[in-house]
Structure formats: structure tokens, C-alpha cells
Amino acid sequence: MSHSAQIFRAGFLIAALTLLSACSEIKYGLYDLAMDFERSQAGVTPKSLETQGRHFAYLENQAPPDAETILLLHGFGASKENWLRFMRHLPSRYHIVALDLLGHGDSSKDTSIPYDIDDQVGYVRAFTEAAGLSRFHLMGNSMGGAISSMYAAEYPDSVASLVLMDPAGVYDYSSELETRLQKGENPLIVRKPEDFDALMEFAMEDKPFIPWPIKSVLTEKAIANTGIYDHIFAELVRERHRYDFKQVLLDIRSPTLVLWGKEDRVINYRNAEVFTRQIANSRKMIIDGVGHAPMIEAPEETAEITLVFMRLLEAEKD
Structure with a gap:
């Protein structure tokens, strides 16, 4: 040359x-x-706090000092931003907090610590104590739903009500995810660019439009987190746990709504029957045409269902 x-x-x-x-x-x-x-x-701004040597990122709105708090917990491989469209439809009279669970979003990512559901309950408890959240309405999706369930069972005085959206933890009825995992595939973890579109197709029935620049960044972030997600997922699916999850559900005393997308391919919606059977004061709602993430796929409808549930609880108090 x-x-x-x-x-x-x-x-x-x-x-x-x-x-x-x-x-x-x-x-x-x-x-x-x-x-x-x-x-x-x-109506939220990003905030963070440090406690027990760990960094917690969260979104929070401005609300009256005496406002009731709603704490939102996302699912595996997701982040606090999954709740943004849902939060638009919640009244400003509520104090709303959406947390990045450890290992996700902008919170600490440490592959040296355990991430089983009971471990994550401990991390959420550390956050709520540091943030001064003594009593709140707790809402969780998927893995966040399993964490919310166990949190409500362990700290009943802290949880005014519980909303579980396509929660993990019970698998009496099999799903397409289980079939894929048995074949050695995990559609929930993005390893290459084309996996992101495949994940959206798999997890959601009614997918929102994501412009190219946004989708590209989300894809890059997901790929960058492959290591921590592999670690967390291995913790969640290991054969031995320190708890019997269905037994945990029997200890929940908070009024509970189990809300599920009927087209969920990650966790079969029929498992809602098990949750409502195990949780004494519970009811269920199945949404047609929605997959694993109701708060993203149908944010307004999901918020309205949730608010109706909370209004019913208020009426029962009166």
C-alpha cells in the first residue's frame, strides 16, 4: 500500500x-x-439515596406532606421508567415513588450479592427505611410483584394495599417462557441487538411505539447489563430457596388486587387463581389483549382499575 x-x-x-x-x-x-x-x-423527577453502602435511584413526584404513598417495583430486566406512562394517570394527591431495584436501572449493580426474592425484599426494606416510607400502597410487576408479595407478608403494618401485576413466584400453570427455558433459550435477556425486538414481541401483546434513537439506546443498555441479569436470573430460578413462596402468600393481610394480562407469555395468567386462593383478602382482574406489562401496554386502563380498587378500599373504611 x-x-x-x-x-x-x-x-x-x-x-x-x-x-x-x-x-x-x-x-x-x-x-x-x-x-x-x-x-x-x-410529574416526577429522578432522585437517589445511599444506604448500607448501596446506591438506590428512584423517581418521585411532589405531593402534599400528608399524601398517601404509592411505591412501584418493576420486573426483571426493567427499570423505574417502565412506570412513567402509568404514573401519568395517577392523581397528584398521591406521593408516588418508582424505585430502580438493585441490579437494575441506575441503582447499584453488584454481582457479588444475592438476588433471590427474600434478599431483594431486604434491599427494598433498606430503601424504604432510608427514604422514610413507613406505610404505603405497594404495586409490583413480574419479579417486582413477587418482591411486593413477600414484603407485604413480612411487613404487614407497612403495606396499606397491594397490587400485583402479572406477578412472579407461582408457576402452577406453565407458560411459553418455561418451554423456551427448557430448550436452553432465555428471551428475557438481550445479548445482541436483534434480541431487543424479540423481547418486546415476547413480553408484550400490545407494544408501544419506540422511536429508533430511544430503542437503540435501550438495546445498548440491555446488552451492557447481560452479566448482572444472568446473575440475577440464576438466583431466581435456582432449585433451592429459603422460603416456600405459596406459603408466604398465606401471610399477606393487606387488601390485594391481582391484575393480569391474559396474553402473558412470560407467566400464565391462570396463576392468578393461585394468588387469590392463597391471599385472604384479594380479588383478581384479567385484561384481554394485554401481555406481561399492563402498566406499559395499557397504562390508562391499568391505572383506572387500580384506582377503582383503592377507592373501594376507602369506601369500605368509611
């Missing part, structure tokens, strides 16, 4: 890398703008 050709090639590579870097900066800039807009629409 001639000297001039080498110079041309080097220049081309430098230009290409500069362009890619600029595109990446633009892409992430657009992502940040989109998230800022979504947070403003939901």
Missing part, C-alpha cells in the same frame, strides 16, 4: 469514528430529552 493510500485510509477511519461518535452523542442526547419529557408528563 502506497504512503498516500495509507494516509487516505487513516483519514477515512478517523472520519468514520468521528461520525459514529457524533451519532452516538446525538442518539443519547435524544434519549435524555425523551426521558426528560416523559418524566415531566408524569
Whole structure:
């Protein structure tokens, strides 16, 4: 290769890398703008706190000092941002907190600590104590639903009501996920770019539109978290646990709503029957045309169902 050709090639590579870097900066800039807009629409701001040597990130709105609190826990491989569209439809009279569970979002990611459900209950408890949340309405999706269930069982005086959206923990009725796992596939973990679209198709029946720059950043973030997600998932599906989850459900005293998308391929919606059978003061609602994430797929309808449930509880008190 001639000297001039080498110079041309080097220049081309430098230009290409500069362009890619600029595109990446633009892409992430657009992502940040989109998230800022979504947070403003939901009336929340990002916050964080440190406790027990761990960093917890969360979203919080401004509410009256005497407002009742709603604490939101997302599912495996997700983040606090999964609740943004749902939070838009909650009245501002509530104090709303959406937490990034450890190992997720902007919270600490540590592969040296355990992440079984009872461990995660302990981490959430550390957060609620540090944040001064003594009593609240607790809502959780998927893994967050299992954590919420055990939290309500262990700390009954802290949980005014419980809403479980497609909760994990009970698998009496099999799902497509279990079939895929038996084949050595895990559609919940993104390892390469095309896996992100496959995950959206698998997890949700009524998928929201995600513009390219946003989807690209979400894909990159998911791939970057493969290591921690592998670790957490292995903890969740191991054969031996320190608890009997269905026995835990018997200890829940909080009024409970079990809300499930009928087209859920991750966890079979018929497992709602087990939750309502085990939890004394509970009722269920199955939503047609919705998959594993009702708060994303049908945020307004899901919020309305939740608010009706809470209004019924208030009426029962009166």
C-alpha cells in the first residue's frame, strides 16, 4: 500500500469514528430529552439515596406532606421508567415513588450479592427505611410483584394495599417462557441487538411505539447489563430457596388486587387463581389483549382499575 493510500485510509477511519461518535452523542442526547419529557408528563423527577453502602435511584413526584404513598417495583430486566406512562394517570394527591431495584436501572449493580426474592425484599426494606416510607400502597410487576408479595407478608403494618401485576413466584400453570427455558433459550435477556425486538414481541401483546434513537439506546443498555441479569436470573430460578413462596402468600393481610394480562407469555395468567386462593383478602382482574406489562401496554386502563380498587378500599373504611 502506497504512503498516500495509507494516509487516505487513516483519514477515512478517523472520519468514520468521528461520525459514529457524533451519532452516538446525538442518539443519547435524544434519549435524555425523551426521558426528560416523559418524566415531566408524569410529574416526577429522578432522585437517589445511599444506604448500607448501596446506591438506590428512584423517581418521585411532589405531593402534599400528608399524601398517601404509592411505591412501584418493576420486573426483571426493567427499570423505574417502565412506570412513567402509568404514573401519568395517577392523581397528584398521591406521593408516588418508582424505585430502580438493585441490579437494575441506575441503582447499584453488584454481582457479588444475592438476588433471590427474600434478599431483594431486604434491599427494598433498606430503601424504604432510608427514604422514610413507613406505610404505603405497594404495586409490583413480574419479579417486582413477587418482591411486593413477600414484603407485604413480612411487613404487614407497612403495606396499606397491594397490587400485583402479572406477578412472579407461582408457576402452577406453565407458560411459553418455561418451554423456551427448557430448550436452553432465555428471551428475557438481550445479548445482541436483534434480541431487543424479540423481547418486546415476547413480553408484550400490545407494544408501544419506540422511536429508533430511544430503542437503540435501550438495546445498548440491555446488552451492557447481560452479566448482572444472568446473575440475577440464576438466583431466581435456582432449585433451592429459603422460603416456600405459596406459603408466604398465606401471610399477606393487606387488601390485594391481582391484575393480569391474559396474553402473558412470560407467566400464565391462570396463576392468578393461585394468588387469590392463597391471599385472604384479594380479588383478581384479567385484561384481554394485554401481555406481561399492563402498566406499559395499557397504562390508562391499568391505572383506572387500580384506582377503582383503592377507592373501594376507602369506601369500605368509611
